[in-house]
Amino acid sequence: MLAVYETIDLGLFSALQSDGCPDLLQANYPVFFLDPIHDDTLYVYHAFGVHALQIGSVLQHLAVALQGVNDDAAFEGALQTPVGTSVHSLLTTFSVERKCVDSVNTFLRDVDETLQVV
Amino acid sequence: MPCVLISLKMRKFASSFLSFASNGIIPRSVPSSYIHSLECFISAKQEFLSQVDPSTRRDLAIIYDYQQKYVSALLRQLPPGTVYPATSHFTSIHPPTSIKMLPIRQGPFLLQPEPRLLEGSEEEAATDIAYLSFGSDDDDEGEGSPIKHLGIVTIAYQDGRVDLFLDVDKVEARWNLKGVGWSPETTSGR
Numbered sequence: 001m002l003a004v005y006e007t008i009d010l011g012l013f014s015a016l017q018s019d020g021c022p023d024l025l026q027a028n029y030p031v032f033f034l035d036p037i038h039d040d041t042l043y044v045y046h047a048f049g050v051h052a053l054q055i056g057s058v059l060q061h062l063a064v065a066l067q068g069v070n071d072d073a074a075f076e077g078a079l080q081t082p083v084g085t086s087v088h089s090l091l092t093t094f095s096v097e098r099k100c101v102d103s104v105n106t107f108l109r110d111v112d113e114t115l116q117v118v
Numbered sequence: 119m120p121c122v123l124i125s126l127k128m129r130k131f132a133s134s135f136l137s138f139a140s141n142g143i144i145p146r147s148v149p150s151s152y153i154h155s156l157e158c159f160i161s162a163k164q165e166f167l168s169q170v171d172p173s174t175r176r177d178l179a180i181i182y183d184y185q186q187k188y189v190s191a192l193l194r195q196l197p198p199g200t201v202y203p204a205t206s207h208f209t210s211i212h213p214p215t216s217i218k219m220l221p222i223r224q225g226p227f228l229l230q231p232e233p234r235l236l237e238g239s240e241e242e243a244a245t246d247i248a249y250l251s252f253g254s255d256d257d258d259e260g261e262g263s264p265i266k267h268l269g270i271v272t273i274a275y276q277d278g279r280v281d282l283f284l285d286v287d288k289v290e291a292r293w294n295l296k297g298v299g300w301s302p303e304t305t306s307g308r
C-alpha cells in the first residue's frame with residue numbers, strides 16, 4: 001500500500017489549455033532528477049522546462065506529527081494544518097507566440113524523425 | 119535499507135496506473151556498508167521472529183532464510199578484509215548465481231486515498247518514478263528522527279501532475295517458493 005499524501009499540479013495542462021494547444025502534452029515525458037546534495041529536493045524535467053520540488057517542509061511536518069502521536073493536541077494540530085511541497089518553476093522553454101517548445105525532448109524527437117526520413 | 123533489492127516498475131492498465139515491485143535487480147556498485155546494514159536488518163528480523171513462536175510464522179521464516187542466503191552471497195562478493203564497521207567503499211556486485219529461485223512480482227500496490235486527477239486532462243500516462251530516502255548511514259544527525267526510515271515515492275505524469283506517496287509498508291524481497299504460497303494475490307492486499 002502506498003499512502004497518497006499529495007497531488008501536485010505543475011500547471012502545464014491549464015497553461016496549455018488556456019493557450020489552446022493541449023495537444024503538446026502528447027510529447028511531454030517528465031522525468032525526475034534527484035538533487036545530489038540536498039536529499040529533500042528533486043527536479044522534474046519536462047517538455048516545457050524544469051520545476052524544483054522541495055519536500056523539506058513536508059518532512060518536518062510529518063516528523064512533528066509522528067512525534068506528537070502521544071500528544072493529542074500536537075497530533076491533532078498537525079493533522080488539521082497540512083503542509084504541501086514547495087514547487088518552483090526554474091526554467092520555462094514554452095513560447096506562447098509560436099505555440100511550441102524548444103526543449104531537449106522536442107529537439108531529440110525532431111532529430112529522430114529526420115534520421116528516419118534519411 | 120532492504121530497497122537495494124527492489125526496483126519499482128510501472129505498467130499501464132486500463133485507465134489507472136499500478137506500481138509493481140520486484141527484487142533481484144541490483145545496482146552494479148553499492149557502498150559496502152549497505153550490504154552490512156542489510157545483513158544486520160535481516161538478522162534482526164530473524165531474531166525477532168525467533169522470540170515469537172517460529173512455527174506460527176513458518177512462511178516468514180522461510181522468506182527470511184532466503185533473504186539471509188541472498189545477503190550472505192552478496193557479502194562473499196566484498197573484497198577480503200572488508201569488515202564492519204569500517205570505512206565504506208563502493209564495491210561492484212552482481213546478483214548471486216547460487217540463488218536459483220525466481221523473484222516474485224509484487225503488487226499492484228493500492229494507492230490510498232485515490233490520487234486526484236487534473237480535470238479535463240486526457241494525457242494520464244505515468245512517465246517516471248523516484249524513491250527518496252533520508253538520513254544516510256554516515257549522517258548521525260538524523261539518528262532517532264522519526265522520518266529517518268520514511269520513504270517517499272513520487273510519480274510524474276504526462277499532463278504535469280506529480281503524485282507524492284508515503285512508503286509506509288516497506289516492500290521486501292520475496293521469491294517464488296513452492297509450497298509457501300506467496301503470490302502477488304496474497305501479498306498485494308497487506
